[in-house]
Amino acid sequence: MAWYKDMYPSMSVEELKAKAQRSLADAERSGGHLTPVTVTSRTICRSWWGKAWCRNMETYLDYTNRLPRGRSYVRNGAVIDLSIREGKAEALVQGSEWRPYKVTILVDPLPRERMEKISRLCSRELDSMEELIAGHFPKSLESLLTERGTLFPTPGEIEFYCTCPDSAHMCKHVAAAMYGIGVRLDENPFYFFIFRGIDVERLVKKTLDSRVESMLSHGDVKNDRIIDDKEVENLFHLK
Ligand SMILES: [Zn+2]
Numbered sequence: 001m002a003w004y005k006d007m008y009p010s011m012s013v014e015e016l017k018a019k020a021q022r023s024l025a026d027a028e029r030s031g032g033h034l035t036p037v038t039v040t041s042r043t044i045c046r047s048w049w050g051k052a053w054c055r056n057m058e059t060y061l062d063y064t065n066r067l068p069r070g071r072s073y074v075r076n077g078a079v080i081d082l083s084i085r086e087g088k089a090e091a092l093v094q095g096s097e098w099r100p101y102k103v104t105i106l107v108d109p110l111p112r113e114r115m116e117k118i119s120r121l122c123s124r125e126l127d128s129m130e131e132l133i134a135g136h137f138p139k140s141l142e143s144l145l146t147e148r149g150t151l152f153p154t155p156g157e158i159e160f161y162c163t164c165p166d167s168a169h170m171c172k173h174v175a176a177a178m179y180g181i182g183v184r185l186d187e188n189p190f191y192f193f194i195f196r197g198i199d200v201e202r203l204v205k206k207t208l209d210s211r212v213e214s215m216l217s218h219g220d221v222k223n224d225r226i227i228d229d230k231e232v233e234n235l236f237h238l239k
Contacts (some may be wrong), residue, residue, distance in 0.1 A: 013076050019096075020078050034092065035082060037082050057182075079180040105160055106158065107196060
């Protein structure tokens, strides 16, 4: 990696932090509303969802040489803005230049057949679905939703762009933004479903409907298991 270090001399952590603070202050002065990523944990992510996201990204073996710098960048406040919406995450990442770099991460929507597989898997786990609706992510559902090739993007399903001069497909700024997404998932795991274009309300309702139909046909439905539309709407409201 010597060539890489020669091309892009490393900055001290203090220098990086100072530049990030200055960029934030500049944005504030010009009326921008940035949402920086703040890492409070030694492990970057604390929740199962955040950690699973980072572990999946770390399996993209072509990019392993940029990951340590990406971790250092996100830890030291270089991701000064990050937004996640359907199919697209955009970040501003402070680097060695005066202006922060713009990072764009595009992810394919989850294919319909995989979505249906998830719905089928979930319908066998009604108790877990109820926990999910209550805002928790039960272990049994996590393993179903994240088994290989189910929910997390493969390298072929994700694209990265950065305005920096590094020609690598995943530069350290992209790596920092990817860790930043993990931190956002700590704050609210439903960002993951938004990012992959999964309509969670529809998934939950479809799964519950099919389960209730099955229970009705077996004559063992319980009234307290039926969840009304309003309740589902309230529980998945993000803002
Ligand atoms: Zn870059």
